[in-house]
Amino acid sequence: MLWLVWVYLLNLQSGALGFGINPFSGDSFNHQTITERALLNVTAQVCRALALAEGKDFTFPAQPFTAKSIANACEAPKSYKFFLPNILFIQSMNAAVDLRRLFEARYHCDDELLREGQRLITEGLSAVKAANRKQSFLSARLTLGGILHTLQDFYSHSNWAELRNKFPNINMIRRNANIGNIADRTTATCRSCNGDDCRNNILENVISRNILTSGYFVVRPMSSNKPKGKCSHGGFPDATSSVEPKGGINKDSYSSSHGYLHREAAELAIAATSQILEDIRGASGDREFLQLMGLSKGSSKALCFVVDTTGSMGDDIAAVQTVTSNIIDSKVGTEDEPSLYILVPFNDPDFGPLIKTTDAEVFKGHINSLTAYEGGDLPEMSLSGLQLALTGSPPNSEIFLFTDAPAKDKYLKNTVIALIEQTKTVVNFMITGILSSRRRRQANENQQQQQTQRMARSDSQLYRDLSQASGGQAIEVSKNQLLQATSIITESTSSSLVTLLQVNRNMGRPENYTFSVDDTLTNLIIYITGSSVDFTLVNPSGELHNGASTGPSIITAELVGNLLTLRLRAQVGLWELRIISTNPYTMKVVGQSPIDFILRFMVQSQGPVDGYDLLENRPTAGSNTSLEVTLLEADSTTVTEVTLVESSGSGQVNGLVEAQGGGQYLVHFDKIPSVEFVVLVKGQSTNSTTSRASSVTFQRQSTTSLR
CATH class of the missing domain: 2.60.120.380 (Jelly Rolls)
Structure with missing residues (x-):
């Protein structure tokens, strides 16, 4: 459920955990704000470069940049609902490093493990580039968030700023490059200090000889193994700060041991984050970088067709070819133009291959080349074809499955549902002639017809269950109604x-x-x-x-x-x-409507840090769970109710809503339903366009069912 759930950390102590991971940390910079600023800045530069290459003007939005203002400036306003979640996800993976790897010094450039931190960054950078090449953007974002934390901590935890460096250490993102003269284990680096006296606690010979060091950090006093004369991280809960030499050198916040350099360290971290993003951009290309961010002048979604090619589908395939051509033509050049087209044929016993292209005309050529040929018995490998489409499509895609037969591979139902939940992909089933038994031999016509109809009812329910889980629909029509029905349902694929x-x-x-x-x-x-x-x-x-x-x-x-x-x-x-x-x-x-929301399930951290961590699987039925809701139109809307509603029943669980600021709400539930459910959000929308502002009630529901 990596696409549904996110880390967002609240009520955390800053000062020992990098720049802090509390998104509401007052005036101090934190990992979230540093990451967001760099992502928005580089994305704006990419959009500017593409606009100039097309001979167009580009106007930077007013500062401070926001995800919405950058999406609008990039002429991709409908991508905002994908761009913002991707930024939040990268921020989340950044913050997760403090929750999961708090005591591993190399992840924070602590204990003078600066080369080890460099190795984590450069190996992760290679993994991000490789994932981008495979268009595995979710994997790329996950890795990117983690290495950004280590990179940013270098500027907060080392003495790079104290050495009066005005630019980032570019070699921190270059494999095996020399990052500087790092103090050896026997070289003393600090003297004891207390309070404001920590401004000058780094030894003069370390500064004059341009020696790199970083503070040691240990939570439990008995486990402190800080070498003699070494600097401490400092602040709560670093136990080494009370061991000679006392004090610390971190710049995590204005109130930290070296808080007087907090802004300089944060600006260096923003610049370094921008450098690594520019490196990724150079390796992937501008348009591919925007795909990583989820920005597209058309839709960021993929349009995917999964098509039954058995013999009885001859008439249907001709209709499918007409239908798909109409769908593609209706979206080309509009804000809903897909960023990717995918085709997966299936038969019996075969399915696939998966065909991808970004070219609408090339895709229509693949569709038009489909031919029907005889399969085996009545059921076909429809869920195998759907599974292949789900694993090969990016999140938030649209899938249309065309068939006139029940599924032979029903055992894949739970796997397919899990993929739907993970990718938040909408699946529409276009079912023609499901009650027909014409592909069966009529040895015993009456008995055969009864058997087929019984099977048809159960298989129709299977398709209904899968469509309902995704927020799609299972439409049963005659073959001559296929074009009309698909034209209707295509309207439901708009990104707005x-x-x-x-x-x-x-x-x-x-x-x-x-x-x-x-x-x-x-x-x-x-x-x-x-x-x-x-x-x-x-x-x-x-x-x-x-x-x-x-x-x-x-x-x-x-x-x-x-x-x-x-x-x-x-x-x-x-x-x-x-x-x-x-x-x-x-x-x-x-x-x-522009009013929508993002949801992410969280779990209370079990480590030494008070906060919420990523829930990597489904929430446990009957247990208490927290959910964060982020509004996309935060300036004019307020959440008042969040409810978990059973998808196939009337049961519901009401949540306790706590406003966190910035359009974010933390919602606590006493228990999670034991059956599939959706999230229903209600609130107030203020219309200030009239002479007298008025408030009306809005409601929105999550599309994908959760379990």
């Missing part, structure tokens, strides 16, 4: 789309749902999939609408196969949707 409400019911029964519409929402749509589903819609004015009388709030009502699409006139306020059905169904309310 938000989900207000989504439910899945395997046992149909009368049920009422409510959802709040705010004044930022446009293109409001309700999708309902299922057979024999009756609905009544009540708008905020109390007007009723149903299938027999759509009323003024419903612009259009369109039924294609098992998909009912209701396009609404967005009216601010609380809506109600009443559904009556004895069959399974799904319902989804979506719209376009």
Whole structure:
């Protein structure tokens, strides 16, 4: 669940842990702010270079830069919701070094292990470049965050700033390069100091001879093995600072032992971070660097088609070729143009290969070259094809799977769901003729038909479960309805789309749902999939609408196969949707809006540092867990409620919301549901565009179901 969960550390003591990892550390610089500044600065320079190469002007946004202002300046406003999470993730991996490797001096350039720190940085840098070449951007970001921590600590923990260096040590990012004259173990480097006297505690001969040193850091007094005459890190909880020579030399904050050089050390760390980012940029190229950051003038998402190529799909493949061509043409040149196209065919017993390209015309050529040929028995390797697509696609992709057969490889269901959770990829199933038994020999026609229909019901549910887990849909249509249905569902792939409400019911029964519409929402749509589903819609004015009388709030009502699409006139306020059905169904309310949120699960650190660490797997059912919610429109919105809602039921767990500032909220839950759930966020949105500011309620829901 690396894409869903992030480190974000609160209530931490700064002064012993690099620049500190508390994102709300007052005036002092911390690892998060240093990392963010460098990422934004270099990204802006990349966008400027690309603009100038295209003969365009580029205007830097006002300082201080933000993820949103840089995305806008780069003409990629819709990428903001991907750019910001990637920055947060790199910051998170940076901060995690203090939680997980607090006592390993080389990760912090402590104990004069500066060459060892250099080795960590350069080996990690090589790994980042290799991951970029493979387009494994998540792996690259994870490694990048860790090596940035070590690099930044060099300037806070060593005496580089005390030696009056005005520029970073470029050799810290060059493998086996000479980083300077490092003090040997027998060379004394410090004298005792106390308080303000620590300004001059580094020995004069160390300064005059340009000798590099760093402070020793140990938490437990009994384990202190600081060599005689060596500098200490200093501050809480460094036990060596009370051992002669007393004091310290760290510059982690303004209140640190050498806090008078805190700003200089932080500026050096920002410049050094920019250097390593420029090195990565030079190795990968400008556009690939922006992919690493999640910025694209089109969509940062990949568009992926997984296509059944068995004999009975002959007519479908022709329709798929038309459908995919229409989808591609509708997105080329727009803000929703995919950054990558992926094709995975599957048959029986074969599946693959996975084909990738960034060229829309080349991709259409691959699609048009697909041909149908006979498979084996009725079920096909649909989940194997889907698994290959999920492992080969970047996070937040869109997958359309076309088939007319049930899955032979049902055993992959849990694996596929885990990949969906990890990548936050939306999967839509376009199912044609699932009830058909025409590929089977009709030795016993009546018995065969009954068996096929029983199987069809269970396999339709399998596809529904997978689509629901991803926030997609399983649409069952006739072959001649495929183009119409796909055209409808393609609208739900816009990168500015938000989900207000989504439910899945395997046992149909009368049920009422409510959802709040705010004044930022446009293109409001309700999708309902299922057979024999009756609905009544009540708008905020109390007007009723149903299938027999759509009323003024419903612009259009369109039924294609098992998909009912209701396009609404967005009216601010609380809506109600009443559904009556004895069959399974799904319902989804979506719209376009800049208001959205990022979520990440955390766990209380078990180490000596008080804070929250990355939850690397699913949260434990029934246990208490914390969740951080970050709003994308923090200036005009406030979170008031966060709830974990069962995906296929009415159960829910309410969280205790604590505002942390900067659009971030820490939410505590007493227990996690034992079944699949989604995160529902409610709050207030302030509209200041009118003469008198007003506040309205908004709600947003996570798309991917969690377990």
